[in-house]
Amino acid sequence: MMKGAILVISGPSGAGKSSLINEMLKRCDDVYFSISTTTREMREGEKEGREYHFISKEQFEKEIEEGEFLEWAKVHDNYYGTSLKPVKKALQEGKLVVFDIDVQGQKIVKRKFSNILTSVFLTTPSLSVLKERLSKRATDSKEIIQNRIKNALLEIEEIKNYDFLIINDDFQKALKELLCAAKVARLKTSLVDLENFIQTWKEG
Ligand code: 5GP
Numbered sequence: 170m171m172k173g174a175i176l177v178i179s180g181p182s183g184a185g186k187s188s189l190i191n192e193m194l195k196r197c198d199d200v201y202f203s204i205s206t207t208t209r210e211m212r213e214g215e216k217e218g219r220e221y222h223f224i225s226k227e228q229f230e231k232e233i234e235e236g237e238f239l240e241w242a243k244v245h246d247n248y249y250g251t252s253l254k255p256v257k258k259a260l261q262e263g264k265l266v267v268f269d270i271d272v273q274g275q276k277i278v279k280r281k282f283s284n285i286l287t288s289v290f291l292t293t294p295s296l297s298v299l300k301e302r303l304s305k306r307a308t309d310s311k312e313i314i315q316n317r318i319k320n321a322l323l324e325i326e327e328i329k330n331y332d333f334l335i336i337n338d339d340f341q342k343a344l345k346e347l348l349c350a351a352k353v354a355r356l357k358t359s360l361v362d363l364e365n366f367i368q369t370w371k372e373g
Pocket of ligand 1: 180209251273
């Protein structure tokens with residue numbers, strides 16, 4: 170009776186989303202991580218098809234025109250987008266589809282899939298902690314870091330559009346909370362064939 174569900178996770182770059190999501194995925198069954206497509210440069214340690222599909226700006230714009238994306242947005246001057254086909258397939262298979270997308274993407278996905286969507290905003294305890302974490306990530310230039318901080322100040326205003334807020338102060342605590350969110354994402358009544366459930370319940 171269970172149908173697929175969506176868990177959207179957003180929050181400023183540097184809040185620890187990727188590490189938390191990776192640990193969460195290891196501990197969840199029937200889960201599918203939506204690998205986004207981006208035009209940003211590959212970071213050290215990243216691999217094509219694992220963190221992202223890395224493509225050129227021209228190719229991305231072609232795919233927008235061809236309607237390949239469920240949603241796409243420009244973040245920090247680069248394109249990021251979610252391909253529709255693999256998401257549809259995973260939902261049909263009854264999986265929990267996890268998205269790591271920005272606040273613009275969340276709005277679009279929420280509009281399209283409101284009844285099956287749960288959303289989490291994940292952030293550091295403060296702006297100063299975010300700044301500290303971003304400057305420790307040696308891969309990004311000063312300019313990129315500034316851009317990310319500017320974006321974080323805009324993103325933080327969007328918390329109200331999310332179901333849950335997780336503050337990544339203590340990694341293990343944040344992980345536990347994220348796992349709870351993944352659990353409750355599956356408990357929405359809108360995911361259950363209620364007519365069938367009530368009928369079966371009455372007969373039982
Ligand atoms: P990063 O460059 O740090 O990997 O990601 C930058 C931002 O882009 C993050 O906030 C991340 O959630 C967001 N992002 C990643 N993939 C997508 C996507 O497919 N769509 C949208 N709208 N945002 C994305």
